[in-house]
Amino acid sequence: MRFNRARAEHDNSRPRGFSGAAALSLASCAALALSGTAAANTSNGYNLPIGVTDLSQAMYGLHMEVFWICVAIAVVVFGVMIYSLVTFRQSKGAIPDTTMVHSTKVEIIWTVIPVLILVVMAVPAADLILKQEDTRNSELSIRVTGYQWKWQYQYMNAGEGVDFFSTLKQDSNFARQLGSGIDPKTVPNYLLDVDKPLVIPSGTKVRLLLTSMDVIHAWWVPDFGAKRSAIPGYVNELWFKVDPGKEGIYRGQCAALCGRDHGFMPVVVDVRTPDDFKKWVEDQKAASKQAGAPAPAVPADPPTSARVIN
Amino acid sequence: MAHDHAADTAHHDDHHGEPAKGIKRWLFATNHKDIGTMYLVFSLTMFFIGGAMAMIIRAELFKPGLQLVDPAFFNQMTTMHALVMIFGAVMPSFVGLANWMIPLQVGAPDMALPRMNNFSFWILPFAFTILLSTLFIPGGAPAGGWTMYPPLFLQGGNYVALAIFAVHLMGASSIMGAINVIVTIMNMRAPGMNLLKMPLFCWSWLITAYLLIAVMPVLAGAVTMLLTDHYFGTSFFNAAGGGDPVMFEHVFWFFGHPEVYIMILPAFGIISEILPTFSRKPLFGATSMIYAIASIAFLSFIVWGHHMFVDGMPLAAQVFFMMSTMLIAVPTGVKVFNWTATMWKGSLSFEPPMLFALSFLFLFTIGGFSGVMLAIVPVDFQYNQTYFVVAHFHYVLVPGAVFAIMAAVYYWLPKWTGNMYSMGLAKTHFWLSTIFVNVLFFPQHFLGLAGMPRRIPDYAVQFSDWNMVSSIGGFGFGLSQILFLVVIVQCARGGKKASAEVWDGAAPTGLEWTIPSPAPYHSFAVAPEIK
Numbered sequence: 124m125r126f127n128r129a130r131a132e133h134d135n136s137r138p139r140g141f142s143g144a145a146a147l148s149l150a151s152c153a154a155l156a157l158s159g160t161a162a163a164n165t166s167n168g169y170n171l172p173i174g175v176t177d178l179s180q181a182m183y184g185l186h187m188e189v190f191w192i193c194v195a196i197a198v199v200v201f202g203v204m205i206y207s208l209v210t211f212r213q214s215k216g217a218i219p220d221t222t223m224v225h226s227t228k229v230e231i232i233w234t235v236i237p238v239l240i241l242v243v244m245a246v247p248a249a250d251l252i253l254k255q256e257d258t259r260n261s262e263l264s265i266r267v268t269g270y271q272w273k274w275q276y277q278y279m280n281a282g283e284g285v286d287f288f289s290t291l292k293q294d295s296n297f298a299r300q301l302g303s304g305i306d307p308k309t310v311p312n313y314l315l316d317v318d319k320p321l322v323i324p325s326g327t328k329v330r331l332l333l334t335s336m337d338v339i340h341a342w343w344v345p346d347f348g349a350k351r352s353a354i355p356g357y358v359n360e361l362w363f364k365v366d367p368g369k370e371g372i373y374r375g376q377c378a379a380l381c382g383r384d385h386g387f388m389p390v391v392v393d394v395r396t397p398d399d400f401k402k403w404v405e406d407q408k409a410a411s412k413q414a415g416a417p418a419p420a421v422p423a424d425p426p427t428s429a430r431v432i433n
Numbered sequence: 434m435a436h437d438h439a440a441d442t443a444h445h446d447d448h449h450g451e452p453a454k455g456i457k458r459w460l461f462a463t464n465h466k467d468i469g470t471m472y473l474v475f476s477l478t479m480f481f482i483g484g485a486m487a488m489i490i491r492a493e494l495f496k497p498g499l500q501l502v503d504p505a506f507f508n509q510m511t512t513m514h515a516l517v518m519i520f521g522a523v524m525p526s527f528v529g530l531a532n533w534m535i536p537l538q539v540g541a542p543d544m545a546l547p548r549m550n551n552f553s554f555w556i557l558p559f560a561f562t563i564l565l566s567t568l569f570i571p572g573g574a575p576a577g578g579w580t581m582y583p584p585l586f587l588q589g590g591n592y593v594a595l596a597i598f599a600v601h602l603m604g605a606s607s608i609m610g611a612i613n614v615i616v617t618i619m620n621m622r623a624p625g626m627n628l629l630k631m632p633l634f635c636w637s638w639l640i641t642a643y644l645l646i647a648v649m650p651v652l653a654g655a656v657t658m659l660l661t662d663h664y665f666g667t668s669f670f671n672a673a674g675g676g677d678p679v680m681f682e683h684v685f686w687f688f689g690h691p692e693v694y695i696m697i698l699p700a701f702g703i704i705s706e707i708l709p710t711f712s713r714k715p716l717f718g719a720t721s722m723i724y725a726i727a728s729i730a731f732l733s734f735i736v737w738g739h740h741m742f743v744d745g746m747p748l749a750a751q752v753f754f755m756m757s758t759m760l761i762a763v764p765t766g767v768k769v770f771n772w773t774a775t776m777w778k779g780s781l782s783f784e785p786p787m788l789f790a791l792s793f794l795f796l797f798t799i800g801g802f803s804g805v806m807l808a809i810v811p812v813d814f815q816y817n818q819t820y821f822v823v824a825h826f827h828y829v830l831v832p833g834a835v836f837a838i839m840a841a842v843y844y845w846l847p848k849w850t851g852n853m854y855s856m857g858l859a860k861t862h863f864w865l866s867t868i869f870v871n872v873l874f875f876p877q878h879f880l881g882l883a884g885m886p887r888r889i890p891d892y893a894v895q896f897s898d899w900n901m902v903s904s905i906g907g908f909g910f911g912l913s914q915i916l917f918l919v920v921i922v923q924c925a926r927g928g929k930k931a932s933a934e935v936w937d938g939a940a941p942t943g944l945e946w947t948i949p950s951p952a953p954y955h956s957f958a959v960a961p962e963i964k
Contacts, residue, residue, distance in 0.1 A: 169879035356672025386889030
């Protein structure tokens with residue numbers, strides 16, 4: 124709610140007349156949002172999720188800091204504007220002061236103050252970039268490959284040999300067809316569920332190595348503060364460490380337009396305790412041995428057939 | 434020097450007399466007013482075509498699930514909406530305003546290069562016929578986003594060649610328009626009008642014209658490489674052939690970011706004309722306003738990387754692009770503060786141009802705030818490619834650039850037609866537009882922050898409510914624009930006669946108000962004297 128109030132305040136600082144209708148619509152919007160269905164992530168439906176990693180929490184903190192600075196500036200600037208609109212009206216008999224045309228002093232003031240404010244924002248931001256880019260000392264690496272329209276996860280380190288694809292779940296897939304007649308609200312986690320989620324341990328620094336076999340995709344889980352493009356010919360790095368005690372299912376989506384079914388390649392991550400994760404890895408290995416088949420190999424070419432898979 | 438040239442042209446024009454009759458007047462137009470009118474009518478047409486596409490997008494997003502269109506067609510709509518609005522609606526309307534107003538504001542009889550002017554306009558209908566025709570060919574229109582990123586764009590069929598050819602034509606048209614503006618301003622100012630006395634609208638266009646000449650060839654190069662990759666087996670952007678898809682992004686955004694300012698700098702000029710008029714007070718800090726525009730133009734060349742933070746970038750580059758991007762807030766802030774100071778101790782009245790200018794001032798500033806937030810790299814990783822970005826650039830482009838264009842039309846329309854328009858209808862258009870544009874785009878901030886990616890035809894159910902609100906705003910905004918058309922058509926057909934000064938009660942400055950309304954077919958045949 125804190126954020127919502129801020130938005131309303133932001134909006135009220137518009138000139139009279141603007142704000143009436145806008146605030147009204149915002150109020151009704153807020154009511155709608157509150158009655159909405161529960162979010163699949165830790166976002167409250169109108170703000171960034173605080174998330175479950177150090178990085179996502181730091182991002183949220185910086186986001187709110189910058190947001191409040193913007194609100195403060197908005198209050199001052201819009202305040203002066205509205206004061207002018209109310210006070211210096213011709214209809215109130217205001218006489219223009221046509222001699223007021225220039226002042227080097229105020230020009231310098233309103234150049235220097237914004238620079239200082241920007242420095243205040245830039246310093247913690249640069250600090251956080253350093254942290255985000257530090258992928259050293261990861262404990263588990265997973266290769267993530269984007270395809271039109273699914274993800275492939277290949278584990279290294281403790282998960283060596285585990286390799287599978289992750290695709291939109293069947294029930295969502297049926298419901299999302301044009302004219303399916305299925306109400307999306309009846310489908311659990313509509314468009315945000317997969318047949319086989321990525322499983323990772325909590326309290327462990329996980330590094331993803333992202334690439335793509337066809338077009339540019341982007342892997343994104345808002346609750347981890349983790350988004351990076353998967354680009355053919357490149358390996359991009361990304362890390363996150365889910366706080367212990369925050370085990371559970373976290374959902375995201377492909378975030379780079381990747382063709383017809385860009386909207387239908389979710390990312391789902393199942394965070395388990397390190398012990399459960401170890402057990403899961405063993406189960407996976409046993410299952411693939413039992414099946415007598417090696418893990419699915421990486422296709423040599425971007426499969427053209429992938430373009431018609433729904 | 435400038436004087437002699439202007440006098441020669443004036444003498445030459447005396448032989449022309451009245452406009453040609455019928456279609457020839459328009460096909461062979463060399464008169465800056467005729468060409469300006471054609472540009473403006475063309476861009477209004479494109480505004481409605483692009484708007485219709487936006488209506489399809491918002492209708493599909495009205496509720497979760499796919500109800501109306503196939504995802505592939507949805508992607509065509511988002512891509513074409515952007516291309517049509519950017520290259521067809523916003524840019525040509527600014528060129529149309531430049532054509533009409535720059536000669537009138539600098540006291541020149543016409544644009545410096547009238548035949549090239551004709552050519553640069555007449556390219557556009559062909560370019561957009563080609564682009565829009567892709568909607569009807571097998572495989573459909575471009576669907577990879579207006580940014581045309583490979584490899585996705587290259588997966589397309591026949592549209593690749595047609596879209597690239599259309600982009601080349603639009604680029605050629607823009608470059609010719611820009612050259613015309615620069616040559617006119619540099620050579621045809623009335624005697625005594627030195628550059629610092631020149632109206633801010635001309636200044637903003639002069640700088641914009643240099644930006645256009647600098648970056649349109651870059652776009653042409655980028656799309657030509659796409660063309661050869663697709664048809665001639667080169668591998669500029671094909672990783673399997675040793676090429677680099679990210680290089681396209683660098684080249685594209687080296688064009689793309691200055692392009693963003695090409696769409697807003699003339700708007701700054703327009704606002705700097707209108708606010709002083711209806712505040713009855715000269716523009717505060719006019720010189721620093723010019724420096725601010727020039728600084729923004731310079732900075733626009735060194736910030737392109739902020740579009741691609743999530744694509745992987747060296748640490749130093751991330752910090753550099755963050756800092757340079759944040760710096761843009763400084764000259765932009767200076768502009769907003771100077772506009773505010775212009776109103777301070779003024780005597781304000783609220784005619785339609787002023788209302789749109791005020792709406793610009795508030796709502797563009799909101800777009801500026803979200804711009805500062807987006808510049809913060811670590812958090813940009815969360816914002817990037819979400820509806821937060823969509824909200825941001827629509828705030829700066831719709832209540833920003835488009836409202837400024839509407840303000841300009843309402844400001845100068847009586848000068849063009851000689852008639853006053855219906856103030857009541859225009860004010861209704863203003864209120865509906867301002868209310869609905871916020872209902873349309875403000876909730877998109879929430880959608881983006883809550884995690885909804887952009888460019889998706891269907892979404893998870895937790896995004897339902899805000900999308901419905903946004904769509905309602907979209908339909909309302911779209912329908913309100915019909916009023917705009919009604920006001921313009923009514924005004925062109927007749928109405929209360931406008932005086933030479935048009936805004937008698939206010940304080941319009943500039944040479945355009947010294948000639949009668951409607952502006953005679955040939956104006957400033959004898960250069961005016963500026964003291």
